[in-house]
Amino acid sequence: MGPCAATDPTNVTEPSLYLQGIPHDRFARLRARPDLAWHPYESDGFWAVSRHADVRHVSRNPELFSSAIGHTNLWDLEADALEARRSLIDTDAPDHTRLRRLVARAFTPKNIRRWESTVRAIAAELLDEFTAQGGGDWVDMVAAPLPIQVILTMLGVPTEDAAYLVELSNYLVEGTGDAQSIPPDAFGNTTDLRLLPFNSPASHALFEYGEGMRQRRRVDPQDDLVSHLVQAESEGEQISRSEYRNMFHLLVFAGNETTRTAISHGAMALAANPHEWQRVLDDPALIDSATEEILRWATPVMHMRRTATADTELAGTSIAKGDKVVMWYASANRDEAVFEDPFRFDAGRANRDHFAFGGGGPHLCLGAFLARLEVAVLLEEMAKRSIWLEQTSDPQRARSNFVHGVLSVDMRPKRAP
Amino acid sequence: MDLGEGLVPVAVDQGLCVGGGICEMLEPAVFELDDDTVISSVIGDGLLPRSRAEAVVNRCPAQAISIAEQEQ
Ligand code: HEM
Ligand code: SF4
Numbered sequence: 307m308g309p310c311a312a313t314d315p316t317n318v319t320e321p322s323l324y325l326q327g328i329p330h331d332r333f334a335r336l337r338a339r340p341d342l343a344w345h346p347y348e349s350d351g352f353w354a355v356s357r358h359a360d361v362r363h364v365s366r367n368p369e370l371f372s373s374a375i376g377h378t379n380l381w382d383l384e385a386d387a388l389e390a391r392r393s394l395i396d397t398d399a400p401d402h403t404r405l406r407r408l409v410a411r412a413f414t415p416k417n418i419r420r421w422e423s424t425v426r427a428i429a430a431e432l433l434d435e436f437t438a439q440g441g442g443d444w445v446d447m448v449a450a451p452l453p454i455q456v457i458l459t460m461l462g463v464p465t466e467d468a469a470y471l472v473e474l475s476n477y478l479v480e481g482t483g484d485a486q487s488i489p490p491d492a493f494g495n496t497t498d499l500r501l502l503p504f505n506s507p508a509s510h511a512l513f514e515y516g517e518g519m520r521q522r523r524r525v526d527p528q529d530d531l532v533s534h535l536v537q538a539e540s541e542g543e544q545i546s547r548s549e550y551r552n553m554f555h556l557l558v559f560a561g562n563e564t565t566r567t568a569i570s571h572g573a574m575a576l577a578a579n580p581h582e583w584q585r586v587l588d589d590p591a592l593i594d595s596a597t598e599e600i601l602r603w604a605t606p607v608m609h610m611r612r613t614a615t616a617d618t619e620l621a622g623t624s625i626a627k628g629d630k631v632v633m634w635y636a637s638a639n640r641d642e643a644v645f646e647d648p649f650r651f652d653a654g655r656a657n658r659d660h661f662a663f664g665g666g667g668p669h670l671c672l673g674a675f676l677a678r679l680e681v682a683v684l685l686e687e688m689a690k691r692s693i694w695l696e697q698t699s700d701p702q703r704a705r706s707n708f709v710h711g712v713l714s715v716d717m718r719p720k721r722a723p
Numbered sequence: 724m725d726l727g728e729g730l731v732p733v734a735v736d737q738g739l740c741v742g743g744g745i746c747e748m749l750e751p752a753v754f755e756l757d758d759d760t761v762i763s764s765v766i767g768d769g770l771l772p773r774s775r776a777e778a779v780v781n782r783c784p785a786q787a788i789s790i791a792e793q794e795q
Contacts, residue, residue, distance in 0.1 A: 366786065399739075406741045411761040414744025668741050670784035 318354065318634070319347055319380065321705045328608065328710065330649070333637035342623040345632070347380055352611065352630035353623065358641040358661070360621055361633040364612055365665030371612035371631055373669060374398040378611050379708065380632065383500075390501040393552035395560075395669065402668055408538045408545060409553065409672060412460065412531055418675040421460065425680055428455045429687045437693065441718035444573050444695075445566065449712075452680055453565035460676075461557060462519070462530025471515065475562050477508035503555055516554030531557065561673045563709050564606040565680055568662070570701070570712035571604035572681060575651045577697040580723055582653040587689055596653040597682045602660035603651055606710050608636035610664065635661040636710065696720045730770040732791045733779065735763045739787035746788060749779050763787070 315332060323329045336343055336356035345354040355361050364371045374397050376382040383391065394405045411417060432448045439447070454475055458468050477488055486506065490499055493511035502509040519532045527533040535553065538545060545553070576583045586592045614629045625631060638661045640648040645657055663671035671677070696718045704711030733753060735746070742761035746754035755766045771779070773790075780788045 403739075403741060407761050410742030410744075411756075411758075414742065414756060414761070415748040416744055416756075666784050668739075668785045670741075670743065672743075674743075 316343065316345070318345065319707045321707050324707055324710070325703050325705055327703065328605075328636045330640060333634060333640065336634075337637060337641060337643075340622060342621050342625075347630075350630070352380065352632045353620075353625055355620070355631060355633045356637040356641075357621070358638040358644040358659075361635065361638040361661055361665040363620060364631055364633050365661075365667040365669075368398060368612075368667050368669070370615055370618050372398050372615050373402070373612060375613040375615070375628075376611075376630065380609075380611055380630070387500045390548070391503050391552065392548075393503075393556045394672070395556065399668065405545070405549060405553065406668070406672070408535060409531070409557070412534065413672050413674075413676060415675045418679055421456070421676070422679060422683065424459055425452075425456055425683045426687065428452055428459075429680075429684045433684075433687050433691060433693065436717075437691065437719045441696075441698070442716065443714045444717040445570050445712055445714050448684075449566040449569035449573070450562075452569065452684065453562050453677075456676070456680060457558065457561050460531050461554075462523070462528050462532050467515075471512070471558060474508045474512050474515070475559060478504050478506050478512075478559055503552070503559075509555060512555050512558060513551045516551050516558075519554070520550060560671075561677065563711060565673075565677045567606035567709060567711050568601055568604040568677065568681055569684060570715060571606075571710070572600035572685075573695050573717055574697060574701060574712075574715060575600060575603050577695040577717065579651045579653075580694065582651055583694065585653050586685065587692070590686070590689065592654050593682050593685050593689075595655055595658070596685060597678055598658040598660065599651060599653055599655045600681055601662035601678070602639045602645070602655075604710060605636045605639045605660075605662050607662070607664075608708060608710050609634045610669075633661075633665055635665070638665065692722065693719045694722055729773045731773050731776045732769050733765060733771055733776050734769070734789055734791040735765055736787045736789070737762045737764065739785045741785045741787075743784055745782050745784065746779050749782060750775065754779075 318329055318332050333356055336354055342353045342355060344351050355364055373395065377388060378396050394402065397405060429452060432451055436447045454472050455468065458471055463471055488507055490507055492507040495507035495510035497510055499505045499507065520536055523533045523536045527537060535545065535550060586596050609632050611630055611632045614625050614627055614631055616627050618625050642648055644659065663674040697715065698718050699716035701715040702713040704713055740762050742756060744756050746763050747756050750771060752767060753765060753769055753771055754763050756763050776790050780790060
């Protein structure tokens with residue numbers, strides 16, 4: 307990226323742009339042009355897909371737009387690194403279908419509902435502590451711990467180890483930015499960092515932990531996700547060591563930063579739009595639409611990338627085999643052709659066709675119903691306690707074009723205005 | 724066969740299904756995920772009013788559901 311990336315008004319990848327929030331004006335210009343823009347990136351570039359309909363097209367045509375070639379992030383990984391790091395998210399059918407089925411059962415809407423009371427107990431405890439303390443950093447006190455505690459419970463991680471995995475997860479979040487606070491050999495790591503997810507030694511520690519759990523569950527299966535994966539393996543289904551550890555890693559990580567981001571932006575939106583929170587309090591039936599609106603508003607994952615498997619055409623633009631194609635959910639979720647008044651936070655919005663979980667297709671977020679449950683239950687518990695939020699600091703935003711992260715934002719519970 | 728007004732038969736391509744369970748959530752009387760394989764299949768007569776059939780076809784992330792336009 308050249309030195310003028312931040313001032314070039316067509317650039318949407320310069321990470322520092324995102325310190326001020328999503329560069330919506332730039333995306334609006336991309337949506338307004340009739341074709342796709344070729345966006346320079348490092349020594350190459352990608353087709354920037356910004357409209358809702360075009361994102362849907364790419365997302366729903368996985369034979370044309372592959373997840374297994376190069377990488378699903380903007381930059382390509384070298385072949386050995388891609389092989390070592392490949393998880394569900396970087397595969398195409400039939401590998402994808404096989405791996406996804408190993409975990410799909412636990413995440414169906416029907417089965418996710420069984421976790422409601424667990425999620426509610428965790429949310430209630432965090433909110434009670436938040437109010438008892440008179441507020442504080444919302445990310446640290448509520449948004450971050452809720453999803454990690456939920457997924458660790460589902461995986462079957464014993465409570466005494468939860469703090470360690472939370473610590474690992476926090477180091478991984480660092481690995482998505484450009485500052486790593488731990489040395490390459492932390493946690494006894496000897497693997498080349500290139501071969502580890504997020505180039506982080508914390509990934510090595512997470513792999514080791516996952517391997518230990520696998521061995522314990524082999525001899526003593528429980529009713530948890532790790533046991534299900536181990537059983538699938540013993541029942542002759544195909545899951546390799548590398549697939550297992552990348553799956554464990556993905557399950558620990560994928561739902562954390564994302565759900566935390568949704569809950570952080572959700573709190574900011576409710577604090578900034580108290581009349582919308584009033585609507586929810588007046589009519590609890592709006593919890594569902596408010597949840598979807600928070601997801602649209604937050605768009606925690608701002609893009610995913612695919613790679614064209616053949617010459618094709620989209621929006622009158624010729625795409626060549628091998629070209630990178632990047633779906634900007636951050637833009638599709640503000641597409642004025644689909645969402646009326648897209649920059650308004652509307653807790654009762656009827657249109658729920660947002661792409662926070664991707665634009666459809668086989669990679670649609672595995673945890674979508676879990677994330678929805680977490681946000682909805684949190685809203686319900688806030689409503690039950692009549693918690694109104696007042697934002698008392700500016701958010702500290704992540705320097706990232708990928709996750710719409712909030713590192714910290716102070717909130718205070720207040721009385722109804 | 725007379726399908727009644729506006730009712731259409733739906734079918735699942737089990738090779739494509741990724742087991743997300745959206746069909747089962749939307750239309751529990753017509754779709755069921757197998758407990759072991761986590762693959763959806765059509766249960767009962769598999770008939771839905773066309774608009775609801777189209778909705779579930781559109782919501783299935785894997786394009787595994789289709790409206791089976793049967794030869795009469
Ligand atoms: C608000 C929270 C969340 C957001 C915004 C989010 C967003 C996404 C997005 C955009 C994708 C890629 C979709 C695509 O490529 O088409 C994805 C995939 C995925 N998500 Fe989530 N996610 C969230 C929560 C979760 C949770 C709680 C889990 C729990 C385990 C999870 C697990 C996964 C997995 C495993 C994949 C890969 C699926 C595949 O490739 O088949 N996510 N998510
Ligand atoms: S919605 Fe589609 S992918 Fe999901 S379970 Fe039903 S048929 Fe399978």
